[in-house]
Amino acid sequence: MLPSTDDSILEDTVGAQLDSEISSLQSQSKHPLRTHPFHLTPLVLSLKAARKTQATTILSSRATQATLSRLRASQKPTTSHQTSSETDISPLLSSATAQAAHSTENLYRTCAGITTFRIRDPDPHAVDSGHVLGIRIDVSTSGKFVRPYYIMLNKPWAGKELLRVHRHTVPACIPLAALAERWLPNGKGAVAMGGKEMGKKQDLSRFVRAVRREVVGYHNRISIIKGLRREFKLDEKVSRKGKGRERIIADITAADAEAKQVRIEWVDGRIGRAVVDDRGEVGKCVVVGEDGRDREVERRVVAGGMEGIGERLREGMY
Incomplete structure (x- = not known):
């Protein structure tokens, strides 16, 4: 069933109401969220990201495009005598036009690199x-x-x-x-x-x-290295209590400018270096600790590509 025009307008109205409620929460001086803004920020960012994704999906659908085409054909010029019962759909049409241009640009940049x-x-x-x-x-x-x-x-x-x-x-x-x-x-x-x-x-x-x-x-x-740092929470502050003491990997960085060599440092002092080829496969790896080379970890790292290296490093930890 094709979504109606009222549904699209209702979606935009709900989004505006949500923004108003978030602003209201932030303006309350006695609200605990204002005292600790770091509790509110992830929620606000998550809600805004979800709203943006839903709006993009709705505006990009074929059913919505067909409905908007009929609206453009039947739209009358806005006058000063417009009654309150009539809804101005100009913002909706502008958003749809901007989204269509953005989608076309992304499609072109993806297919024509x-x-x-x-x-x-x-x-x-x-x-x-x-x-x-x-x-x-x-x-x-x-x-x-x-x-x-x-x-x-x-x-x-x-x-x-x-x-x-x-x-x-x-x-x-x-x-x-x-x-x-x-x-x-x-x-x-x-x-x-x-x-x-x-x-x-x-x-x-x-x-x-x-x-x-x-x-x-x-x-x-570079993206995989950043993903590994997020996966092992290397950019977060280390706490001496609780889970902070359970950290096994101390650091993961690129060892050269081309990021074809990855340096891995363990908390226990072991240091490893993996060589990555142009296809993202780990060709060689050397891990050295106090007792010499750790060939078991070396085999685990070389067993696949860079994308699954995080999971393979965890195999021998727990």
């Missing part, structure tokens, strides 16, 4: 009359899009179609120079690779895909 565009260098002395090819790389991690990365390419050699990296915003830990040397060879000095002289040709498509693969892998590794 690489976008090219042309720009003009304003420098009057720029090479190739200032013509620059821009490449935008979109990456999502933990359900959110990070800031896009950009690579600018130009053609500095007259009469040749060879490209060179002009500017970029790719993180320094990504081997961009090595990837450019492999897929965008242009030679040095008087020799220009890419022609018949060296038998190597530039492949822009492979270059961009290789860069995006490295960026995605980097963000995935």
Whole structure:
């Protein structure tokens, strides 16, 4: 059954009423929640997140879109003589339009992770009359899009179609120079690779895909490390009483800039280092303690990928 217009308006009214009640609770000076605001903050954030998710789901559904299309077709211009029985649906239509634009943008960024565009260098002395090819790389991690990365390419050699990296915003830990040397060879000095002289040709498509693969892998590794820190509650304050004394893992961090090596430190003094490949699999691991290497833990860590390392570390704890 298709949801009616009244149901959508009622949902928005309930949400506004909920915000009003939360504001009322916060304004009560004698309320215990005001004395201890950290009790209220998680509840407020949880309620707002749930409301935002429900509103997004409702506005994105096909039934709602069909109802809104009929509302747009039948909407009359708002006048000063509008009676109280008539409901202004302009805010609802605006929210639906904004949600549709947001969904379209997310869909495009998800399906088209690489976008090219042309720009003009304003420098009057720029090479190739200032013509620059821009490449935008979109990456999502933990359900959110990070800031896009950009690579600018130009053609500095007259009469040749060879490209060179002009500017970029790719993180320094990504081997961009090595990837450019492999897929965008242009030679040095008087020799220009890419022609018949060296038998190597530039492949822009492979270059961009290789860069995006490295960026995605980097963000995935960073995300997994952050997830492990949350899983073992390493960023929370340690209490000397209760569960604080039961902590087994003391620290989990990236041992290098590319996050391809993960350092694990146990409370009992053992220190381990795991090497992660581009696919997220743990290739090697060394764990050293007071009694030498702990090969049992090493085998447990290497038994799978980074995503399940937390569960495997717990196998020998309890």
